[in-house]
Amino acid sequence: SQTIHQWPATLVQPVGSPLSLECTVEGTSNPNLYWYRQAAGRGLQLLFYSVGIGQISSEVPQNLSASRPQDRQFILSSKKLLLSDSGFYLCAWSTGNTIYFGEGSWLTVV
Amino acid sequence: RKEVEQDPGPFNVPEGATVAFNCTYSNSASQSFFWYRQDCRKEPKLLMSVYSSGNEDGRFTAQLNRASQYISLLIRDSKLSDSATYLCVVRGDYKLSFGAGTTVTVRA
Numbered sequence: 457s458q459t460i461h462q463w464p465a466t467l468v469q470p471v472g473s474p475l476s477l478e479c480t481v482e483g484t485s486n487p488n489l490y491w492y493r494q495a496a497g498r499g500l501q502l503l504f505y506s507v508g509i510g511q512i513s514s515e516v517p518q519n520l521s522a523s524r525p526q527d528r529q530f531i532l533s534s535k536k537l538l539l540s541d542s543g544f545y546l547c548a549w550s551t552g553n554t555i556y557f558g559e560g561s562w563l564t565v566v
Numbered sequence: 567r568k569e570v571e572q573d574p575g576p577f578n579v580p581e582g583a584t585v586a587f588n589c590t591y592s593n594s595a596s597q598s599f600f601w602y603r604q605d606c607r608k609e610p611k612l613l614m615s616v617y618s619s620g621n622e623d624g625r626f627t628a629q630l631n632r633a634s635q636y637i638s639l640l641i642r643d644s645k646l647s648d649s650a651t652y653l654c655v656v657r658g659d660y661k662l663s664f665g666a667g668t669t670v671t672v673r674a
Contacts, residue, residue, distance in 0.1 A: 492664075497574070497666065499568075499653070499663075499664040499665055500610070500653075502661060502662075546609055546610075553615075553657065554600070554612060554615070555612075555662055557609040557610055558609060559608070559609055560607075560609045562607070
């Protein structure tokens with residue numbers, strides 16, 4: 457069966473520091489991969505999606521970037537975090553109609 | 567206008583009650599519809615897909631009204647474990663749009 461894992465689960469970072477969140481998927485090949493952010497009381501906002509290695513599409517302008525160095529690995533990064541980057545970050549995968557989420561990463565920028 | 571809108575609630579209901587809520591979507595070309603459940607500080611998990619003819623999964627019933635562009639979720643015989651936030655999800659041409667969620671609290 458397919459599984460998705462992301463880490464770290466929780467992190468507190470100072471403003472201006474870098475960020476790296478990592479996500480891996482097992483049990484499937486060539487999945488579509490996604491990074492979402494969920495702010496308190498708001499819906500999920502799509503940040504990036506990828507249909508293959510090295511193929512990244514950005515949905516919103518921001519100081520975040522994403523990379524897909526391997527088929528089942530998706531990384532979310534920032535060189536300098538802002539306070540507004542705080543939130544719940546979710547990696548997700550799909551191969552068809554349905555999307556499945558990782559456990560999420562809680563980021564607090566202080 | 568938001569692509570997907572939901573009543574945030576909360577809906578506070580006693581155990582055994584029936585609770586129902588809707589979600590409206592703006593893109594008339596939307597193709598697929600889902601309900602996800604999200605527990606506090608956890609990831610969303612697929613509850614059920616929503617089919618044009620309506621569908622049931624145990625105590626949960628989902629309906630789609632394309633003419634009025636809304637979907638609904640009904641929970642019968644509510645359990646304490648049904649307390650969660652329910653996200654409405656709509657698939658358009660290439661992406662999913664998520665509602666902000668409807669919070670349901672079932673009390674003993």
